Amino acid sequence: MKRIDERDTMFSRMNYAEGEFPYEDYYSKNPDKLEVDKEIRQKPNLCGPGTMSYNPINSPIAVASFKFLGDIMHLSEGEANGVKTPLDKKIATKRLKGLATLYGASLVGTLKMKDYHYYSHRGRHKEVYGEEVNNLLPYGLVFAVEMDKEMINRAPQISEIIETSKGYVNASIIGMVLSYYIRELGYNARNHMDANYLTVAPLVAQDAGLGQIGRNGILTTKEYGSRVRLGIVTTDLELLEDSPIDFGLEDFCNLCGNCAITCPGKSIPKGQQKDIDGSFRWQINQESCYDRWRSLGTDCGICINSCPFSQGINMAEINTFKDNKEAILRCLKEYRDKYNIRPYIKDSPEWLK
Template sequence: MKKIDERDTMFARMNYMEGTFPYEDYYSRNADKLEIDNEIRKKPNLCGPGTMSYNAINSPIATACFKFLGDIKDLSEGEVNNIKTPIDKELATEKLKGLATYYGAKLVGTLKMKDYHYYSHRGRHEEVYGEKVDNLMPYGIVFAVEMDKDMINRAPQISEIVETSKGYVNTSIIGMVLSYYIRELGYNARNHMDANYLIVAPLVGRDAGLGQIGRNGILTTKEYGSRIRLGVVTTDLELMEDSPIDFGLEEFCRLCNNCAITCPGKSIPKGEKENIDGALRWQINQESCYDRWRSLGTDCGICINSCPFSQGIHMSEIKSFNGNKNAIIDCLKDYRNKYNIRPYIKDSPEWLK
């Protein structure tokens, strides 16, 4: 599987300002992306004045969260205690999973990191633009926090990005605690968090058995659907290896199509998986997706709440999905009788009005 270059992601590309080295370098090699990127840059920023959802009092809540995350991102790496505490991989795994859960993670997995889990090059910040990612630590712990269903069911209103930004804060704090703890034990560790990833979190989560990647390109779990945020800590502390799982999501996504139908940017493919860079997958159109974010003023979230798994499909139904087309069709009928295509809560919570 071909490694992903962070320079190609929309979050990186939107940071390239005319006259800077990243701008000149990137578009000299990717001239086909210059026009669309410049058109998107003309639009208001997320949570900014001029967007559909802007509120002078509430929008800065999410902005504040992202600024906080930017302020602490350099703490992702740190000094390692020169006294190494011996600990076997079974106990280390138990302690780290327990600590992550104690701090609020709902799902936790550990694994041996693969080369394709890491970006090939960095791109999101000018000071590290183009650096080859070579801090490839051999083990990882990945964890998911649940996002509040009612807040996500208000997508694409401000409530949605208030909740997603909270999710990023929660995962960053868990990751900081884990990485600081591992370094205190005398082993190296790095927290991968918003605006400071060296890894592709959904791939790590998939391979550690937290869920599968669905049609919308997001890690989908059988417990919470896509209604999660992921954090990852990589380390040289030896850990146990969890295995990927298959709860029938691929066949479910083939028949469901809810996310593709409801996507306001028409960014999610409705057809079959395609071979992209050596992997069979569905791939969203990130340009049209992010363009819609900039119009809405939030990170949308409609594909998250339109996923039946995000609304809590019964476990008894999930167990019968694998290879059982009729069970999926019956489940989708029940879901659509209840929600039509997706649930939508129009009013904000009282404290956010």
């Protein structure tokens, strides 16, 4: 699989300022992206005045969370203790998974990192723009943090981005503790967190068996659907390897399509998977998706809460989905009888009123 260049992501592109090197370099090589990016930049920032969801008291909650994440991201890397503690990979894996769970991880997996799990080049921050990603530590521990269902079911209101930003904060703390612990044992470790990933988190999580990547382009788990945020710690401490799982999500997505139907930016494809860079998958239109975020003032979340898995599906049923159209249709009927296309809680939680 071809490595993804972080410079091409919307989060990176929106950080490029006219007159600065990243802006001039990127658009000289990608002139087709210039006009659409200019149009998006003219819109208000997420959680900012002028967006549909803006609230002068509530919107700064998410802004504060992201600023906190920015302030601590330099702690993602550090020097290892000079003395290595001999550690069997079975014991190491057990300790790290247990510690991640203790600090709030809902799902945890370990794996041998592949080349395509890492970005090819960095792009999110001008200080490291264009740097090749070469620190390819060989093992990874990836974990998912569940997001509150009722907060996500208020998407795309401000409650949704308060919950997603909280998910990123929680994941960053878990990753910090794990990476600090590994370095205390004498091994190298890096925490990959919001705005400071060297890895493509959904690919890592999928290969470690946490879930599968569905039509909406993000990880879908059996237990929580798409209502998760991901964190990753890479290390040279040898770990056991978990295996990918296949619970029939591709078959389910082919028959469902809720996320494509409800997407306000029409950014999620409605057809079958296509061959993209050598692998069959669905690919969202990241420009129209992010453009809608800037109008809403939140990171939307409608594709997350419209996924039937996010609302809870009978686990016994899930295990019958692969190559079983009847089981999937039965599950979809039960879901739509209850929610139609997606649940929506109109009112804010009491503490935000």
